[in-house]
Amino acid sequence: MLPSVLRCARSASTRLALHRPLAHFRPHMAPDPSRPVESSIRTKLTDALQPDHLEVHNESHMHAVPPGSESHFRVLVVSSQFEGLPLIKRHRLVNEALKEELSTCVHALAIQTKTPEQWGSNPNLAKSPPCMGGSRGDPTVEEKLKAGRD
Template sequence: MELSDIEDLIEADLEDANATVTHARDEHDDDHLAATVVSPTFEDLPLVQQHQAVYDALGDHMTTDIHALEVSTYTPEEYDEHEA
């Protein structure tokens, strides 16, 4: 599965989402991925529910195509502060 396919799945499922998926840093194989997802969907959701929303967007791909996924989630405001 291509990284862009994973981004597309997340963005299609989460409202106004912007997803960036890369190979995780400090890993020695291509099976470990990292996703940064920015969406207003995460407003007022606990971190666990934010991450669950990303996993839900990927559905069965989490058990068939994706070995490990490190997730970072932000609202647009949080992301702007994070990048500042």
């Protein structure tokens, strides 16, 4: 587990994916110390849900946040632990695994959960809509971003 200081540190925004051994998926990607929040999310979801397939995408760059932020994420979790569970219970499992990040440094988390059977019939990650958040209409956002870098 990463120290909370590192978990909430800002780093380069990028897309990462972790895949368990399935013939048509890329191999496991090692955690990147320059992306501590992504690494923490990946580790905790892997430990809690033993996914067949896991994708963690940092979408912070799509929002009005300082460069390198780790505050907005989209996850895709494919796990047999979701068998027979309604969507709300699946999402609660993800939220419970990431409760520390959600209460500290992660501002937004889009969750997509599938069973292995659902993933096999539709192996796609939903696309994020463009950010329409309040900061887009805030004329002082540039000043706030500058202050955050100082």
